[in-house]
Amino acid sequence: MGVWGTAISFNDTFADIYSEFFDLYDNGLEVNEISDKLILKYQQVIDDIDDSNNFWFALAKAQWECKSLSQEVYNRVKEVIETDADLLIWRKLEADEKEIKKRKTVLDKFLADLKTERTKVKPRKKKNIRRPVFEKGDCLTFKLENGNFGGAVVLEAIKNSEYGYNLIATTRINQVNKPVKKDFQDAEILMVDYGNLDNKPSVTWYLPIRHKQIAHLIEKVDNIEVQVMYDLNNSLFGHIADFDMHIIHAVDEQLKSAQTHLRPLTKQTIKKLIKKKWWKFGSKA
Numbered sequence: 001m002g003v004w005g006t007a008i009s010f011n012d013t014f015a016d017i018y019s020e021f022f023d024l025y026d027n028g029l030e031v032n033e034i035s036d037k038l039i040l041k042y043q044q045v046i047d048d049i050d051d052s053n054n055f056w057f058a059l060a061k062a063q064w065e066c067k068s069l070s071q072e073v074y075n076r077v078k079e080v081i082e083t084d085a086d087l088l089i090w091r092k093l094e095a096d097e098k099e100i101k102k103r104k105t106v107l108d109k110f111l112a113d114l115k116t117e118r119t120k121v122k123p124r125k126k127k128n129i130r131r132p133v134f135e136k137g138d139c140l141t142f143k144l145e146n147g148n149f150g151g152a153v154v155l156e157a158i159k160n161s162e163y164g165y166n167l168i169a170t171t172r173i174n175q176v177n178k179p180v181k182k183d184f185q186d187a188e189i190l191m192v193d194y195g196n197l198d199n200k201p202s203v204t205w206y207l208p209i210r211h212k213q214i215a216h217l218i219e220k221v222d223n224i225e226v227q228v229m230y231d232l233n234n235s236l237f238g239h240i241a242d243f244d245m246h247i248i249h250a251v252d253e254q255l256k257s258a259q260t261h262l263r264p265l266t267k268q269t270i271k272k273l274i275k276k277k278w279w280k281f282g283s284k285a
Contacts, residue, residue, distance in 0.1 A: 006102040008061065008110050013051050017042065017058035026125045031068040035059060050093070053086045057110070064114055065122040074114055081107045130164035132157040133208045133215070137223040137274075139184040144174060145252040151179045151187060151221075152247055153270050155203070156230035163207050167230050167237060169273055170202035170247050174255060181222040189268035192250060194257035201268055202250055205232065209241045217244060226274040 008014060017038060024034045038059060039046065045055050060077045063069040080086050086107060090100050134140065138154040151173035158165040171187035173179050179187075190202040230237075240246040 006099055006106050008057050008106055011054050013045060013054035014058040014061075017055055018062055021059070021062040022122075022125075025062075025066065025122075026127060028124070031063055031066050032070075035063065035070070035073070050089055053080050053089065056080065060114060061110075064118060067118050067121045069114060077114065078111060081111045127162050129160065129162060131159060132161075132164040132166045133211050134166045134168075134220070135223065137226045139179070139181060139221045139224060140168075141173075141179055141219050141221050142217050142248050144248070144255070146174070146255065148174050148176055149178050150174060150248065150251045151184055153184055153187070153224065153226075153274070155226055155228070155273055156232075158232050161232065163209075165232055165239075166206045166208070167232075168204060168206045168243075168247060169270060170250060171270060172251075174251070178219075179221060181224060184222070184270060185224055187270045189270065189273070190251060190254055191268065192254055194253050202247070203273070204237050204246065205239045206243060206247075207239055207241045208243075211243065214242075214244045217248065224270075224274065227276045228274060 009018065021034055021038060024037065025031070029037075038055075042055055046052050056073060056076045060069060060073050063073060084104075087100055087104060090103055095103070134154040134157060136154055136157040140152045140154065141149050142151075144150045150171070152168050152170045154166050155169055156165075156167035170190040171184065172190050173183060173187050175183070192200045192202050
C-alpha cells in the first residue's frame with residue numbers, strides 16, 4: 001500500500017488514482033467517464049480490503065474538486081469514516097495509537113470538506129503541444145571528432161505530442177565533404193557494438209529538452225521521402241534527450257571501436273527504414 005503518513009494523500013494508491021484521474025481530466029474526459037474507467041481498471045485494488053479505502057478517498061477528492069462528487073462515492077467514504085473502518089485497518093497494520101488519533105482527525109476533516117461544496121471547479125490544465133525540431137525525412141549532418149562529417153536521417157516527426165518527438169536513425173556517414181542527398185539515401189545505419197552493446201542499430205526517439213543548447217552543432221542538408229509511418233506508442237526504439245551525447249558521440253565512439261574490432265556483421269541501410277516493403281531489421285551484409 002505504501003503509506004508515508006497520516007494525511008489522506010500520503011500513500012501510493014491515493015497518489016496513483018488522483019494523478020491518473022487528473023491526467024484524464026486534463027485530456028478532456030468528463031468526470032463520470034473518468035470514474036468509470038478507474039473503477040474498471042482498479043477493481044483489484046477495490047477488492048483489497050487493506051487498500052480499497054485509499055481508492056475511494058482519491059476518487060472522492062478528485063470528484064469533489066471538480067464539483068462532481070457522486071452520491072454513491074460520497075456514501076462509501078462517509079460510511080468508512082463514520083464506522084472507523086479505516087482506523088481498524090491501521091490497527092491491523094500495527095500503527096500506534098498516536099498515529100491512529102492523527103488519522104482520525106484527518107478523516108473527520110476530509111469528510112467535513114466533502115460535505116461542503118467547492119466554490120469553483122478545478123480548471124483543466126492546458127497541455128503545451130510542442131512541434132518537433134526536425135521534419136520527417138530531414139537529412140542532418142554534424143562534425144565528428146576526426147573532423148569529418150557524420151549524418152543522420154529523421155524517420156518520423158510526432159506533431160501532436162506534448163514534447164515533439166523525432167525518430168532519428170544515425171548513419172555510418174564519415175566523410176571529408178559535406179554529405180548530399182544521395183549520400184543519405186545510400187547510407188548504412190550505424191550498428192553500435194562498443195561497450196556492452198551488441199550490434200544495436202542506432203535508431204531512437206529524440207526528445208529535444210536541451211536542443212537549443214546544441215542546435216548549432218547540427219545542419220539540415222536536404223530532405224528525403226520516408227514512406228513508413230512510425231508510432232511513438234508502439235515502438236521498440238528507445239528514447240534520448242541528448243543529440244550530442246547519444247548520436248554524435250555514438251558515431252565517434254563506434255569509429256574508435258572499429259579500429260580494434262571487426263566491423264559488425266549485421267548491415268542495415270536507410271532504404272530499409274524509409275521504404276514500406278523494407279521496414280524490418282534483420283538482413284545480413
